[in-house]
Amino acid sequence: MKDREYWLWISTIEYMHFEKLHKLIKIFGSVKNIYNADEKELLLKGKLSNQEIRELLESKKSFYPDEYLEKLAKKNINFVCIEDEIYPEKLLPYSHKPYFLFYKGKLPDKEIPAVAMVGARACSGYGRNMAKKLGRELSQNGVQIISGMARGIDTYSGLGALEGKTPTFAVLGCGVDICYPAENIEIYEDILKNGGILSEYPPASRPLAWHFPMRNRIISGLSDKILVVEAKEKSGSLITVEWALEQGKDIMAVPGRVGDRLSSGCNRLIKSGAGIVISVEDVLEEFKYIVFNRGSDTINQEKILEKDFLLLYSELSLQPKNIYELMDATGLEYERLVEMLLQLQLKGLIEQPSYNYYSRLS
Numbered sequence: 001m002k003d004r005e006y007w008l009w010i011s012t013i014e015y016m017h018f019e020k021l022h023k024l025i026k027i028f029g030s031v032k033n034i035y036n037a038d039e040k041e042l043l044l045k046g047k048l049s050n051q052e053i054r055e056l057l058e059s060k061k062s063f064y065p066d067e068y069l070e071k072l073a074k075k076n077i078n079f080v081c082i083e084d085e086i087y088p089e090k091l092l093p094y095s096h097k098p099y100f101l102f103y104k105g106k107l108p109d110k111e112i113p114a115v116a117m118v119g120a121r122a123c124s125g126y127g128r129n130m131a132k133k134l135g136r137e138l139s140q141n142g143v144q145i146i147s148g149m150a151r152g153i154d155t156y157s158g159l160g161a162l163e164g165k166t167p168t169f170a171v172l173g174c175g176v177d178i179c180y181p182a183e184n185i186e187i188y189e190d191i192l193k194n195g196g197i198l199s200e201y202p203p204a205s206r207p208l209a210w211h212f213p214m215r216n217r218i219i220s221g222l223s224d225k226i227l228v229v230e231a232k233e234k235s236g237s238l239i240t241v242e243w244a245l246e247q248g249k250d251i252m253a254v255p256g257r258v259g260d261r262l263s264s265g266c267n268r269l270i271k272s273g274a275g276i277v278i279s280v281e282d283v284l285e286e287f288k289y290i291v292f293n294r295g296s297d298t299i300n301q302e303k304i305l306e307k308d309f310l311l312l313y314s315e316l317s318l319q320p321k322n323i324y325e326l327m328d329a330t331g332l333e334y335e336r337l338v339e340m341l342l343q344l345q346l347k348g349l350i351e352q353p354s355y356n357y358y359s360r361l362s
Helices: 003-011 018-028 032-037 037-044 048-060 064-074 125-140 152-166 182-194 211-221 236-245 259-271 279-285 307-315 323-330 334-346
Strands: 078-081 099-107 114-118 144-147 169-171 194-199 225-228 250-253 350-354 357-360
Touching: 003 064, 003 078, 003 099, 018 078, 018 250, 018 334, 032 144, 037 307, 048 144, 064 078, 099 307, 114 125, 114 152, 114 211, 114 236, 125 144, 125 152, 125 250, 152 211, 152 250, 169 182, 169 211, 194 323, 211 236, 225 236, 236 259, 250 259, 307 323, 307 334, 323 357, 334 350
Parallel strands: 114 144, 114 225, 144 169, 169 194, 225 250
Antiparallel strands: 078 099, 099 194, 350 357
16 A cells, blocks of 8 residues: 555544554554554554454455545545645644544645634623634634634634635534534535635544544644633633643733633733734734735735735724825835825725725725
8 A cells, every 4th residue: 555545544443543543653663564563563562452453453454545535535525644745734843743634625725824713612792703803804814714613712703704705724523524513514514615624533433522622733733823712711722722832832812801700711811921812903913924815816926915015004994094194104105105005905905085095994
């Protein structure tokens, strides 16, 4: 078999979760060596039970790569492993990266900024509104939103991201052919129109409780920043923050009222040094560049906005500003400023409500 086919084979073994596979690869050196090991070698080296060894040996007899790939294709499911060029580059630096992923739709674009949005399942109206608003505005500015598609904050950040039109992605704690929770079927289907659904668990895997903490390392690994919208002091969503800190990712949080249990986790994060987010600009300014996106249109074909555009756009708001105010604030020459303002207008990012006055589009 080819190298990637060994990964495909071992992905079909139900008990072979990441931690067990990681230990076996450390012992045997490669998944190919695990495949070629006999019963005696597996018993001596593999730290597997007799039942697990029997299942592993039986799986080799019934596994045919082409048949399995055809079976996946019929369900519109793709497979990628660490041997493949298209394996998500952002995951590669981590020792706990998944060895393989199943996905429907497409994978996140490594060239485009990505933010993981997480938070409480039992969220408040404030949390729902903030999640949807921030998800939409980040997506409108060309940022990929990555979440777990869980109830609560995940759901509303996903709904907002879908309105913003930039591809959004969900990492599941079950097979990609299962919509969990079931009531999110419309979000699941809408994500697939433009983005993708990913999981390290093979198709038909149930959403078991222990899947989700491990799933969170993929959510944070695929993202440049983690945004916690609303979370209790001991919220499960903070597991994603723990993974993100281990991965060296920036943490940001939306503040809430002092004494509000649903915001105590976010307030604690901010007190500990997380970035505070009260508007989308707080997230965008943290990036070294912004991709302004309206559907498939971009202002800059290299996907990196010039510093001048970034400076100008940061000075604009919903309150109209006179062109001479903008000249003073940016230090740009009049001719250059007029040219840039025209480009921003043509892309539908700003408007000119009256002569020589400019504002962002709401």
